[in-house]
Amino acid sequence: MSSSLCYESKTPMEECIMSGGNDQLSYTKNSTYQGRVIEVTRPLINEAISEKFLAECLLSGRTICIADLGCSIGPNTFISMQNIIDSITSMYKSIHGQNKTTPFTFQVFFSDHPSNDFNTLFKSLPQDRQYHASGVPGSFYGRLFPPASLHFVHSSFALHWLSKLPEELMDKNSLAWNKGRIDYTNAREEVAEAYASQRRKDLDCFLLARAEELVPQGLMMIVVPARPNGVSHSHILFNILNDILGSCLMEMAKRGIVREESVNSCNLPMYVASIEEIEEAIKRNGSFSIEKMQILPSVSTTDAGLSPQGTSSGIRAIMEGIIKEHFGFEILDELFELYTKKLEENYHNIVSAKVCNLVLMLKRNS
Numbered sequence: 346m347s348s349s350l351c352y353e354s355k356t357p358m359e360e361c362i363m364s365g366g367n368d369q370l371s372y373t374k375n376s377t378y379q380g381r382v383i384e385v386t387r388p389l390i391n392e393a394i395s396e397k398f399l400a401e402c403l404l405s406g407r408t409i410c411i412a413d414l415g416c417s418i419g420p421n422t423f424i425s426m427q428n429i430i431d432s433i434t435s436m437y438k439s440i441h442g443q444n445k446t447t448p449f450t451f452q453v454f455f456s457d458h459p460s461n462d463f464n465t466l467f468k469s470l471p472q473d474r475q476y477h478a479s480g481v482p483g484s485f486y487g488r489l490f491p492p493a494s495l496h497f498v499h500s501s502f503a504l505h506w507l508s509k510l511p512e513e514l515m516d517k518n519s520l521a522w523n524k525g526r527i528d529y530t531n532a533r534e535e536v537a538e539a540y541a542s543q544r545r546k547d548l549d550c551f552l553l554a555r556a557e558e559l560v561p562q563g564l565m566m567i568v569v570p571a572r573p574n575g576v577s578h579s580h581i582l583f584n585i586l587n588d589i590l591g592s593c594l595m596e597m598a599k600r601g602i603v604r605e606e607s608v609n610s611c612n613l614p615m616y617v618a619s620i621e622e623i624e625e626a627i628k629r630n631g632s633f634s635i636e637k638m639q640i641l642p643s644v645s646t647t648d649a650g651l652s653p654q655g656t657s658s659g660i661r662a663i664m665e666g667i668i669k670e671h672f673g674f675e676i677l678d679e680l681f682e683l684y685t686k687k688l689e690e691n692y693h694n695i696v697s698a699k700v701c702n703l704v705l706m707l708k709r710n711s
């Protein structure tokens with residue numbers, strides 16, 4: 346596949362950025378759930394760092410380059426990057442002796458859309474970090490790095506965002522016109538199909554770009570919400586949460602607070618792919634072997650200590666940018682008050698919904 350088929354490194358979905366800063370409404374203060382999942386992935390990184398991987402790193406110079414794609418503003422990105430560095434260091438010591446210092450220098454690239462709050466990210470970089478830090482602005486659906494320059498790519502809770510919305514969703518003459526909804530969860534089949542088709546194109550672009558950027562034998566760890574094969578969209582927690590947000594907007598439209606037309610034209614640019622859809626994309630690309638593919642032990646919202654209010658704040662930190670862009674900031678407080686109320690009413694459904702976070706460890710073929 347030619348990389349010219351893929352999107353350039355520009356950012357059509359800029360408004361999907363997380364709430365910046367570090368106040369009570371920020372992503373920093375409202376990403377506990379994602380942080381809990383990252384904790385669970387740590388042993389998988391240890392397993393993936395092999396003697397062979399270290400030998401390759403030595404061969405290609407002593408600087409190990411690690412990129413976090415869709416890093417947002419922390420603190421989760423710092424924890425993930427430290428976990429990778431710790432695993433590499435501990436593997437090196439287990440081979441060469443505990444007293445030996447590693448010969449490696451670490452370079453970490455924090456990458457996200459240009460409108461990500463990189464200022465907050467850079468201001469909160471860990472003081473005792475053992476790596477050089479750089480920011481790389483751009484969409485991960487295009488090329489971000491020189492050929493064969495990365496040893497380890499990491500991306501968590503980012504790859505379910507689409508590069509753009511399928512156009513049919515806004516076309517009143519299309520069967521995929523998404524009237525009265527902002528997502529595909531309980532929409533007609535054509536809507537979900539339009540989303541799935543965009544997901545396919547995006548995954549192809551993502552894998553193509555990473556295949557060019559990773560060194561042979563380089564590793565890529567992806568953590569992404571996924572749908573177990575055969576489970577319907579409406580049983581997935583992530584989708585239920587989005588659907589409830591849509592129903593709040595429709596309720597506000599009925600009360601005359603927002604225009605129904607605005608709800609019709611608002612669609613969330615994210616799609617939870619099935620495990621099969623993800624596997625197929627990797628096969629289509631052909632440059633990676635799947636070293637590990639595992640559904641992570643379920644972290645439910647209650648495991649992560651999230652009440653309806655906490656869940657609502659977490660979703661607000663993620664969605665605020667999109668909602669503000671579409672409906673104006675004036676509706677935010679009222680919308681999320683209503684959302685918290687609806688989460689309380691539906692909490693038994695939410696607690697029992699399917700939570701499936703998939704972790705993939707891919708190796709770039711030589």
Ligand SMILES: C[S@@+](CC[C@H](N)C(=O)[O-])C[C@H]1O[C@@H](n2cnc3c(N)ncnc32)[C@H](O)[C@@H]1O
Binds near residue numbers: 421457508663
């Ligand atoms: C929910 S946050 C996850 C942040 C962090 N990885 C974590 O696990 O806490 C998703 C991030 O992905 C970024 N993102 C979404 N689509 C992107 C794209 N096409 N290119 C780069 N970043 C993207 C968003 O801007 C956002 O910062």
